[in-house]
Amino acid sequence: MKDIREDIAWAKINQDVMKSLENPRKLYWVILFLALAAFGFGVGCEIYQYRTGMGVENVNNPQVWGLYIATFIFWIGMSHSGTLLSAILHLMHADWRKPIYRFAEAMTTFSLMTAGLFVMVHIGRLWQFYYSLPYPNDRGIWPNFQSPLLWDAMAIFTYLSSSVLFLFVGMIPDLAIARDNMQPGWRQKLYTLLALGWEGTDRQWRNFRVTYLTIACFLIPLAVSVHSIVASDFAMSQQPGWHVTSFPPYFVAGALYSGCAAIITLFIILRYVFRFETYMTLPILKKIVRLTFAIAMVWTYLNAVEFAAVWYSHDEASKAVLIQKMTGTYAPFWWGMIFCGSVVPLVFAFKRFQTNIPVLFAVSLLLNLGMWLERWMIVAPTFSHGYYPWTWDHEQWPSLVAWGMVFASFGWFTLLFMIFCKVFPSVSMYEVKEMVYHRTLHLKKSENAEQGAH
C-alpha cells in the first residue's frame, strides 16, 4: 500500500487544497454555530464566576483544585502530538507526516490557547493575574521563582509562542500559493502580507529550510519540558499520589497519547468535511494508528511502574491514596480511565480495525475520554485522601458551572480550528508535492533496478 498516488498533478494539489478555503458546506456552518454556542455558554459561566467568586465551581476547603486544573492538563497534553508530527517526524524524514502535520500543528497552538484559558479561569483573582509575571517594578517585588506554577506559566508561554512561529514559518510557501490564486479582496491582502514576498527562489528555499529545521530542533526540547513542568506542579509537591518521581515521563507519554488520539479524530473529520481522501489516505491513517498504539502501551507501562513503585514503597499515605482511587468514591472513573486508556487501544492491534473509519473514530474519542479521566484522577483523589485525616470524609462533586466551562473549552477549540481551516490551507501543498515527487523518484529507482537485474 502506498501513502499517496504518484500521478497527482501539482496543479490539482493546489486546486484541491485551495477549494477547502472556499464555499463552506452546510455542515461547516452547523459545526461552527454549535462551537460558538458552547463557547458562549462558557463565557456566561465565567462572567457569573468572576462576579460571584470561585465557590461556584463547588470546590471546597481541603479540595481546592478541581475540574479546571484537570482540564488544563488535558489541553496541554493535547498540544504535544502536533510537535511530534511536525518536528520530531520531520527530523526523522518520515514522509507520511506531510499531508497531516499542518492541522496537527494548528491543533497544538489552539489547544495551548485553550489550556491558557483554564489558568485564567482557575485563579481566584483574575484581575491580579499580572502579579505572576516578572515585570520590573519600583518596589522590587518579583514572583516566586521557586514555584512550579511559575515555571509552568513560562514554559507554556514559550511553547505557545514557538508553536505559533513554527506554524507560520512552515506555511509561508503555501501562503504564497494562496496569494497567487486568490481573487483580489481581504484574503489576498492577508496572504500577501503573511507570505512575506515569497517568490520561491533558490535562496529563499535554502533559508526557509534552515529556518524551519532550526525551529523544529528548538521546539522538541520545549515540548518535552512543558509537560514535564506541568508534571512538576504535582511531583514537586509533598502530597501522596502526586509526589511521584516518574510523573514527568508519565505526563509526556500521556500527552503524546491524547494528542495522537485527537489527530485520528480530526483526520477523519477533515477527510470527510473537506473531501481530502486523495491526501489523507488510509495507509497514512494506519501509520498514525500504529504510532498511537505504541504510545498507548508506553503509557500503560508507565502506569504499571507508578503503581508498583507506590505499592512497594512502604509509603503508607501514597498507598492509601492508590487504594482509595481503586475502591473509593472515584473508583468508577479510575477504572474507566484504565479501561479507556489501556484496554480500548488493544482494538488497534487488529489489522482489520486499523483502517475501519467508524471504529477508529469511536475509539479515538474513547481514548481521549480516558485521558481526560486520567488527569482528573491525578488531581482529585489526593485531596479527599491525603495525609490529614480531617480531609478524608470530604466529598466533592463539580458544579454545573465547572462542567459548563469544560464543555465550553471544546467549543472554543473547535471554533478556532474551524476558522483556521477556512482561512489557511490545512494541508501543506508544497510538502505534498514533495511527497509525490519522492514517490516518483522511488518508483523510477526501482524500475531502473529491475531493468538492471534483467
Place this chain on the structure above:
Amino acid sequence: MSVSNLLENWAQVRHEHPNNDKPHDPYKWAMAIDLDACTGCNACSIACYAENNIPVVGKERFQHGQQMHWMRVERYWDEDGREFPDQGFQFLPMMCQQCEAAPCETVCPVAATNHTADGLNSQIYNRCIGSRYCSANCPFKVRYFNWYDYPTDEMVWPAEMQQQMNPDVSVRSKGVMEKCTFCVQRLSAAKVKAKGEGRIVAEGEVQTACQQACPTSAISFGNLVNPDSRVHKQWAAQQVELDKDKQAKNEEEEASELRGYRILEELRAYPSVMYLERVRESAV
C-alpha cells in the same frame, strides 16, 4: 529593578533550614496544646472567629465544605468496639502550624506567603492571586480560601453586625487565601509597645484569642526564645526541639513519660505547635 536587587530580595525571603542560617532573635512565636486538658468546647474556635473577622458562611456553604474556621476542633472516635453513647473520642484543635520549612511557602507563584523573622508563616492578602497551590501542598489543610465575597454579603455580615468587627484586622475579599496568623495584630501591637519602652515583649504580655478563651488553659503561647516563657518550659520539659524531625518521645521505648509531639513531623515541615498527648487508661 536589577538582577542584583532580585538576588538580594531573594536572600531576604528564602533561607534553607529553620534557624541554621537565620537564628530567631529575639522572638520565635510558638504554641503548646495539652490534649489532656482540652474538653472540645470549641471556645477557641469561636474566639478566633470574633477576633479575626472570619466570615460565618452559613448552612448551605458549610455543607459544601466552604467553611472558614481558622481554628477547628477535630473529633476522632475511639475504635474499640463500643457503640455511640459509650464510645469515646478525642479532640484535636487544629490551626496553621506556622511551619519553619513550610510547604506552602515554596509553591506560591507570587510569593504571597512568606516567613517572618519571628517565625510566623505570613500571608499577604494583597499579593495573593488565588492559585490555591499553597493549600494543595499544605499537609494539614489549614488554609481557607475566600470562595465568595464575604465582606459585601448581607447574609454573612448584616449591617448591624459590622459594628462588632475587629478594626485591627483587615477583611478579606473574594479570591484570596487566609489562615491562622497566631493573632499577628496582637503580636505587632505588643512588639511596638515594647519597642517604644526599649525592651522585648515579656511573657504573658500577649495572648492569642484562642488561648485567652480556653477555659482549661490547654493552649499556651509565647516566645520560644525566652527561657522564662511557659511555652519554652513546656517544650524543654518534653524535650521537643524545633529543628528535629523526630522527638525524644518517639526515640524512646514504649511507656515513655514524655507526651510532647508534633503532627506529621516526618514530612520535615518543622511545625511551631507542640501537642501534648492525652493521658488515658487505654494509652498508658
